[in-house]
Amino acid sequence: IAAIEQALCDLGHTPVRIGNARQLIEQLVGGARWDLVFNIAEGLHGMGREAQVPAILDLYQIPYTFSDPLVMSLTLHKALTKRVIRDAKLSTGQFFLAAAPEDAGRVPFAPPYFVKPVAQGTGMGITTDSVVRDKKNLPGVCRALMAQFGQPVLIEQFLSGREFTTGLVGTGPFAKVMGTMEIIVLADPGKDVYSFENKEGWKGRVQYLPLSPDVDPLIKDVETLALAAWQVLECRDGGRIDIRCDAKGTPCFIEVNPLAGLRPHYSDLPMVCEFFGTSYVRLIEMILASAMERVQDRMQAPCPETA
Structure with missing residues (x-):
C-alpha cells in the first residue's frame, strides 16, 4: 500500500487511504467522495468478495481502477472462468x-x-x-x-509442461502484453507445483525467467492466448494471465488475476514489468491512465433524457 501511495504522489496525485469495504461504506455514508479510487481490496467474505468494493463504488458512481463487479465475481470462480474461456474456443485443459x-x-x-x-x-x-x-x-x-x-x-x-505468467495492462482493444516470465519450481518435493509455500517463500525455491518471442518462439503463442483471454473476460486496466503447457507443448489457460498483487520486486506483475523495462511508477501510471479513459468517456457521454 505504501508503495502505491508513493507512486501516486510521484505522479502528482494526492492519495487518501480508505481501508476495507466496511471502512469505505462508513466514509461514503459520512459524505466522503473521491475523484477516483485505486482499488486493491480483495473483499471480506464469500465467492463474490472481490466484487464488493467495485459494486459499492458503482452504486455511488465513483470511478475506480481495475475490473467491474461482474468480472471480479466471475474470475474468482475458476471453473466458471474456464467455461467462458472454453466457450470462446480458447485453449484450456x-x-x-x-x-x-x-x-x-x-x-x-x-x-x-x-x-x-x-x-x-x-x-x-x-x-x-x-x-x-x-x-x-x-x-x-x-x-x-x-x-x-x-x-x-x-x-x-494435470498439465505436465512449462508454466508461464503474462502481465497485461489496458482494457479491451487497448490492452497490451507487458511481458512474460516462465515459472520454474526448483524445490523438491513439488517441482510440478507452484504452491502457496513456494509463492510465499520463492527465493531459492522458484526461478522467474523473463522470456520474449524473439528468444523463445513459444512465447508468441503464450502471449497471444493471454491477450485473447484478457479481452474475452473483459478484464480492465492491469493484471495477469497464468498459462501452462500440456504434454504436447500447447499453451493452456489456467487462470486470471484481475486484481494482481502490486508489491514492488515481489508480486508477479511488477516483476514482469521490471524485467522488461517498465518501472513501478510507470506501471501505476499506465493502470491509472487506463481507468481514466472510462472517466473521460463517461463525461463525454450524452445525458439520458428524463421521462
Whole structure:
C-alpha cells in the first residue's frame, strides 16, 4: 500500500487511504467522495468478495481502477472462468467441478489430476498433494480441501509442461502484453507445483525467467492466448494471465488475476514489468491512465433524457 501511495504522489496525485469495504461504506455514508479510487481490496467474505468494493463504488458512481463487479465475481470462480474461456474456443485443459467428495468418481477424464479450491487466490490450497496420479485417492484430497476451505473443488487435467505468467495492462482493444516470465519450481518435493509455500517463500525455491518471442518462439503463442483471454473476460486496466503447457507443448489457460498483487520486486506483475523495462511508477501510471479513459468517456457521454 505504501508503495502505491508513493507512486501516486510521484505522479502528482494526492492519495487518501480508505481501508476495507466496511471502512469505505462508513466514509461514503459520512459524505466522503473521491475523484477516483485505486482499488486493491480483495473483499471480506464469500465467492463474490472481490466484487464488493467495485459494486459499492458503482452504486455511488465513483470511478475506480481495475475490473467491474461482474468480472471480479466471475474470475474468482475458476471453473466458471474456464467455461467462458472454453466457450470462446480458447485453449484450456479439461476440468470438472466437484461440490462433494463423492463427485470425484464422476470425473470424465483420466489421471493425473490437479486439484485446488475453486475460489482461492495466491496459491492457497495448492500443495504437493494437489497432483493426484491415482483416481482412488481423489475423493480424499477433495474431502480435505472442502473441509479446509468450505467450497467446491476444481479438478483439472494435470498439465505436465512449462508454466508461464503474462502481465497485461489496458482494457479491451487497448490492452497490451507487458511481458512474460516462465515459472520454474526448483524445490523438491513439488517441482510440478507452484504452491502457496513456494509463492510465499520463492527465493531459492522458484526461478522467474523473463522470456520474449524473439528468444523463445513459444512465447508468441503464450502471449497471444493471454491477450485473447484478457479481452474475452473483459478484464480492465492491469493484471495477469497464468498459462501452462500440456504434454504436447500447447499453451493452456489456467487462470486470471484481475486484481494482481502490486508489491514492488515481489508480486508477479511488477516483476514482469521490471524485467522488461517498465518501472513501478510507470506501471501505476499506465493502470491509472487506463481507468481514466472510462472517466473521460463517461463525461463525454450524452445525458439520458428524463421521462
